[in-house]
Amino acid sequence: GAGVSQTPSNKVTEKGKYVELRCDPISGHTALYWYRQSLGQGPEFLIYFQGTGAADDSGLPNDRFFAVRPEGSVSTLKIQRTERGDSAVYLCASSLGGLAGANTGELFFGEGSRLTVL
Amino acid sequence: SQQGEEDPQALSIQEGENATMNCSYKTSINNLQWYRQNSGRGLVHLILIRSNEREKHSGRLRVTLDTSKKSSSLLITASRAADTASYFCATGAGNMLTFGGGTRLMVKP
Numbered sequence: 001g002a003g004v005s006q007t008p009s010n011k012v013t014e015k016g017k018y019v020e021l022r023c024d025p026i027s028g029h030t031a032l033y034w035y036r037q038s039l040g041q042g043p044e045f046l047i048y049f050q051g052t053g054a055a056d057d058s059g060l061p062n063d064r065f066f067a068v069r070p071e072g073s074v075s076t077l078k079i080q081r082t083e084r085g086d087s088a089v090y091l092c093a094s095s096l097g098g099l100a101g102a103n104t105g106e107l108f109f110g111e112g113s114r115l116t117v118l
Numbered sequence: 119s120q121q122g123e124e125d126p127q128a129l130s131i132q133e134g135e136n137a138t139m140n141c142s143y144k145t146s147i148n149n150l151q152w153y154r155q156n157s158g159r160g161l162v163h164l165i166l167i168r169s170n171e172r173e174k175h176s177g178r179l180r181v182t183l184d185t186s187k188k189s190s191s192l193l194i195t196a197s198r199a200a201d202t203a204s205y206f207c208a209t210g211a212g213n214m215l216t217f218g219g220g221t222r223l224m225v226k227p
Contacts (some may be wrong), residue, residue, distance in 0.1 A: 004160075031213070040120075042206050042217035043161070093158060093208060105149055105210055109160035 004110035012116045021077040021113045025094030035091040082117045089114050122207045122218025130224045135195040139221040141207030149210040154203045199227045
């Protein structure tokens with residue numbers, strides 16, 4: 001597709017369950033970012049991929065959160081043993097070469113996956 | 119943690135008026151970007167200003183950057199009801215883009 005695609009758009013789960021959120025970036029974009037946004041707040045950085053490798057995962061809140069990008073395109077954010085505090089909108093963004101690359105540094109965002117943990 | 123802090127947190131104006139939003143940040147940056155977010159939607163990039171630039175224009179948008187004061191402003195001229203949204207500044211350093219808490223703008227018709 002033309003833009004960043006995120007699935008599911010909405011996910012309701014119970015406390016303690018495992019969740020996967022998927023991001024399909026714009027074709028050709030090597031950089032991929034995951035952010036988390038709580039209601040009324042700005043996006044909070046989670047992890048950044050350059051190609052297949054996690055170049056910066058300093059924003060992951062704890063070891064229940066993990067993300068992969070095995071072929072350098074689609075990425076999956078995985079949350080184990082979900083807690084009510086994990087409820088938020090999870091945003092994925094991609095860019096051509098990362099902020100320090102040859103492009104303007106603009107990030108293209110998906111519409112987000114709204115996670116609700118009951 | 120969020121580096122940028124927007125001011126005001128909320129702004130309500132009449133259509134046709136100008137809207138000014140301010141952003142302050144703490145550490146050195148490569149660039150500063152402004153994004154817009156409609157309720158329940160993803161963020162859309164508006165404009166990027168590099169650390170060696172002082173002012174930039176794009177249509178009805180004007181952005182200024184003062185690196186000595188670590189601050190930026192976004193001016194939307196001749197606002198329209200369709201400009202109603204949340205606006206976020208984001209500071210770029212290395213490959214990290216850090217967002218502020220946003221300004222919620224309401225433009226009344």
